Amino acid sequence: MKRIFSGVQPTGNLHLGNYLGAIRNWVGLQESFDCIYCIVDLHAITQSQNPAHLREQTRSVTAAFIASGIDAERSIIFNQSAVPAHCELAWALACHTPLGWLNRMTQFKEKAGKDRESAVLGLYAYPVLMAADILLYKASHVPVGEDQKQHLELSRDIAGAFNRTYGVDYFPLPEPQILGVATRVMSLRDGERKMSKSDASDYSRINLTDDADTIALKIRKARTDPNPLPDTPTDCQERPEALNLLGIYAALADVKLADACERFSGAQFSAFKQTLADLAVSVLGPITAEMKRLAADPGYVDGVLRTGAERAAAIANRNLRDIKNIIGLLHPG
Ligand code: TRP
Numbered sequence: 001m002k003r004i005f006s007g008v009q010p011t012g013n014l015h016l017g018n019y020l021g022a023i024r025n026w027v028g029l030q031e032s033f034d035c036i037y038c039i040v041d042l043h044a045i046t047q048s049q050n051p052a053h054l055r056e057q058t059r060s061v062t063a064a065f066i067a068s069g070i071d072a073e074r075s076i077i078f079n080q081s082a083v084p085a086h087c088e089l090a091w092a093l094a095c096h097t098p099l100g101w102l103n104r105m106t107q108f109k110e111k112a113g114k115d116r117e118s119a120v121l122g123l124y125a126y127p128v129l130m131a132a133d134i135l136l137y138k139a140s141h142v143p144v145g146e147d148q149k150q151h152l153e154l155s156r157d158i159a160g161a162f163n164r165t166y167g168v169d170y171f172p173l174p175e176p177q178i179l180g181v182a183t184r185v186m187s188l189r190d191g192e193r194k195m196s197k198s199d200a201s202d203y204s205r206i207n208l209t210d211d212a213d214t215i216a217l218k219i220r221k222a223r224t225d226p227n228p229l230p231d232t233p234t235d236c237q238e239r240p241e242a243l244n245l246l247g248i249y250a251a252l253a254d255v256k257l258a259d260a261c262e263r264f265s266g267a268q269f270s271a272f273k274q275t276l277a278d279l280a281v282s283v284l285g286p287i288t289a290e291m292k293r294l295a296a297d298p299g300y301v302d303g304v305l306r307t308g309a310e311r312a313a314a315i316a317n318r319n320l321r322d323i324k325n326i327i328g329l330l331h332p333g
Contacts, residue, residue: 004033004177005139007040007080007130010057011049012197014064016206016284017185020251025143027069029177035075036137036312037065039305042080042087042129046122047111059301060291064208066304067290078308080133085316090125090132092327096161097128101154107147131155135162135171136316143177152176166326183251188222191240209292212285216277219245224269231265233257245269249276252283 006026008018029035039061044054058079065077080086102108105127112119134142134155144152152174159171187193187204195205206215223241230236236243249272250260264272294301324331 002033002140003137004029004035004141004143005038005134005137005174006036006143007038007043007133008061009044010039010041010054010061010079011044011047012057013207013209014061015185015195015197015208016248016280017195018197019064019068019208019284019287020183020185020248021145022143023065023068023070026065029143030071030075033141035070036139037070037075037077038133038312039077039079040130040133043126046120046126058305059298060209060295062301062305063291063294064287066294066301067208067287072304072308076308076311077304078312079305082305082309083313083316085136085313085320086129086132088320089136089323090129092323093132093135093158093162094125094128096165097131097154097158101157102127104150105154106150127151127154128158131158134174135159136319137312138170138172138319139174140172141177142174149176168326170322170326183247185248185251186240186244188218188244190223191242191244206280206284208284208288210284211288212281215280215284219273219277219280222273224273229264229267229269229272230261232261236261245272245276249279252276252279 004026006022008014008022014023026035026037039058041054041058044057062077062079066072070077102124108119108124108126111123130148130151131154134152135158142152142155156173159173163169163171185195187195187199188206189199189201189204193199193204197205199205203218203221206218210218222245224245225239225241227239227242229246230239230242233243233246236246246260246264247257249264250257253260255263264275321331
């Protein structure tokens, strides 16, 4: 069976954009792949984190996975730091990664900002750790968003460099898993910015921890333009907020954008928002309720992570042993 690996950083509340853009697709992939979903806490600490908050977010993302329908028995859910082999492989891969490749990474440049000298080594090495995550399990497919494509490309390059160096065909080159209609969910306050966990305004996003009233309120307050709803997707071109809300509707209702436009063509936003809020609550309600239940039961969530880490480590340690043998690192005895 082909293997999927993907990861999410535990650095803030997951929101509707994460759900429609990633997690919902991950649920579907369980049908046709052997799936490993990782909460990448070691990537999170490449930027400063509050320890208590990091721990809490790790549990919360785990709960979001489970509540969204990722089946912890069928798939593997675990946090990265619980399987030390990720760091060991990252070191070995770092020794096969030219600096020139890392210097091209645009995310490092953005995150490091102007003061490059103060940027930490971990932030620079971030893409190598990501390559280790994927290659440790010899994953064949990796669902990632647009912003991670360059890192995935680098993982392929590193895998190729390793194979060539040792004259082996050990690592498969991981393919990006292109998801059906990519749902790009934008901020509810500004249709031209991505919905983001780092946006200062909580009204810009729907968190997976929001209750029904909050979801409805945020949709009611979402920015719109003064015109009635457009007839077709083409008419949305100069209307980012209309496009975003109709896109969210289409994704939640699982219909095409054109069908959503047709359904509401000429309607007032107030009426449309009411329908959208009802739909959002009906889809997200069961998820947020389950997350609430899981938040009250951290022992259960920790148990899922513990079992997941054991299963992940069984694969990881077997592969790491092979990799060490290829490199010539000795296992005495
Ligand atoms: N860098 C990814 C992100 O920020 C998270 C990530 C870490 C990841 N390791 C991964 C994604 C391996 C896919 C595969 O979104």
